[in-house]
Amino acid sequence: MTATRGLEGIVATTSSVSSIIDDTLTYVGYNIDDLTEKATFEEIVYLLWHLKLPNEQELSELKQQLNENAQIPQEIIEHFKSYSLDGVHPMSAIRTAVSLLGLLDDESEIMDKEANYRKAIRLQAKVS
DSSP states (O other): OOOOOTTTTOOOOOSSSSEEEEEEEEETTTEHHHHHHHHHHHHHHHHHHHHSSSHHHHEEEEEEHHTOOOOOOOHHHHHHHHHGGGSSSSHHHHHHHHHHHHOOOOTOOOOSSSHHHHHHHHHHHOOO
């Protein structure tokens, strides 16, 4: 019997945002290797959200929005202080903090496009 390791050869989903063809990962048609060498973090965030690279004004606006929303709520800081980080996997800590951010967000139950974009800005700013 032959066993396949991991998900090699398995289609888990289809995506219009990313693809892997001949071992080359692309985001919206851009080779990930090119993006890592030439694009900033914020440019890649914009690309993934808008399916195009930003112009200077769009990039400036995104950076400003992220900066304005970067402050971590005191409840999150207190949450991290409530347990020893030595015994907690970092991904478990960030996952729980992101869930707590949802509880603290006044727009958490509003699902229109504009509210979702504002939530994405707030979340990306804090997770970064």
